[in-house]
Amino acid sequence: MAFGAGLPWIIPAVALVVGMIYFSIADTIHVSTLDWNGFILSPSKFVGWDNYTKMFRDPFFWTAIWHTGVFFVVTFAVQTLIGFIFAALMHSKVVLAPVYKVIIFIPTVLAPATMAPVFRHIFDAKGDFNAILSAVGLGSLTQPWLAGDVTAMIVVMVATVWQWTGLTFILYYAAMSQIETEVLEAARIDGSSNFRTLLAIVWPLCRPTTVALATLGVIGALKTFDVPYLVTKAGPNHATEFLGTYIYQTMVQQKHFGYAAAISIALLILAIVGGVLMRRREREKERS
């Protein structure tokens, strides 16, 4: 009876979730079994698992997976390091701290489409980054950063770290605000240095935030599209190809909707598995 009374209140949310999200997933699974160009008037052909077998044999799919893994490890590590340090600094009564907070967070709210041409300009062969290197006597390091396979990926990572470190910072800042001051004072009375306190007390107490950021990072890395597409067009030579850019290429540019849907389902499964593994590992840690 109690369930019946509450039912009308949750129907809108249930309808939204089931109707939009799960229907879309079911429809994508259906499309992944078709050979179809996506045009509503074009005939589609049922091909079963063919798109999936093609996917497992596709070197660009595995390249995208590899890039996603490397991208996650590097960007998560760098964002965590910088965000954590910034948050700690902002808690140490820095002059003009509110201004710094805004400056650090602003990139998070900027559209990648706005920043993409700027990053290409900065890392062009005649760009600002090379000019700075030359000005400080490191002219031998100058190069067309966007034209090399490895360097193009580094630029994509730099753009991502620049954009999302603000979010990491804000979450760590909030987490640090929740730490009891008595704990920190006790550490100081025991003679702990600031660095030691940061590593031995603050960092472990921020662990739930780190886990949440890691989970978001895994999902974000799997969904990466805007920065590599806008800055490097997933190139050169697929050097910055991700699952998101590859899905876009196969679906929008090549009109292989069935194949793109199969890769989308793979992305979904990887995101779910990644999130579940993160959560399970956290629970095991809590138990131990």
Next chain:
Amino acid sequence: MYSGSLWINKDIFDKYGLKAPKTLAEWKNVSAKLAAAGQGGFVQGAGQWAFDMDTFEAIMQNVEPGLYVDASLGKAKYSAPQFVKGMEIWKSLFDQGIMQSGAVGLQQYPDANNAFMSGQYAMVMMGSWYTQYTVKGHHDHGHESRGRLQPDAVHDDSDPVSPMWRGPATSARCSATPTTVSRSAASLAIRPLRQPSRCGSRRQPRVSRAVANTLNDIPSLKGVQPQWDNIKLANPAAQLKTLQDYTDTASSADQPRFATVSADLNTAFRDALIGVATGKVSIKDALTNLQTVADASRK
């Protein structure tokens, strides 16, 4: 739309006492002289492969006119020696100092366009849409371009290594009477968007002429030409004759730009042209893959 043309900043060329190149050797020579003077030569956003395809199609039009389109229609093979020659010329642009360093990392829009318009570079590959920047108001204020822009003269020399002067085009012209609508693949492809019945309307020529006078594109209606006397060019003495020749040549072109290239082949061209340019893919492998994709697309 007509593409594959070399546009030059004549002020920069005049400053260094240079003439617009007519052959690959001259192009290389001009690029070297500009580089020695610390001035950027040719710029292309080679990461945006549609423009790479324009340049490559223009190269192929000089190697053997029509072969590029024939291959996309299955009437010729990408393994033909002419394509090997075309790819060698394409690669030489990167290896012999014509294409700017890091070209494959940039986009044609906005990067290469901005670099050319700001005077950082003296040459760029663009199409008929670029004629709008020769008009005075547009030229002086709209894009703050420096220098007088003009398309390089259309060149009829049969020298196979003058890659930029017989560019391809879409032939999208329809007559003032609907009975003579062009039957080229390009015009058929765009017809649903253009409502062909209006080709014969009395208003169309006047409207088309008004559009033509903006020099934003080549008029699609046969018989419609820009009214040159009513157009205020930034520097008529330097631009008018060249623009008139360019418009005539573009109007007479009948090779499609992308219409015969399938979506898969388009992507394969990206991998082929950027792969060859960066040395990651051999010319043989690039052409073999193009043929494989072209064959698969026609099944």
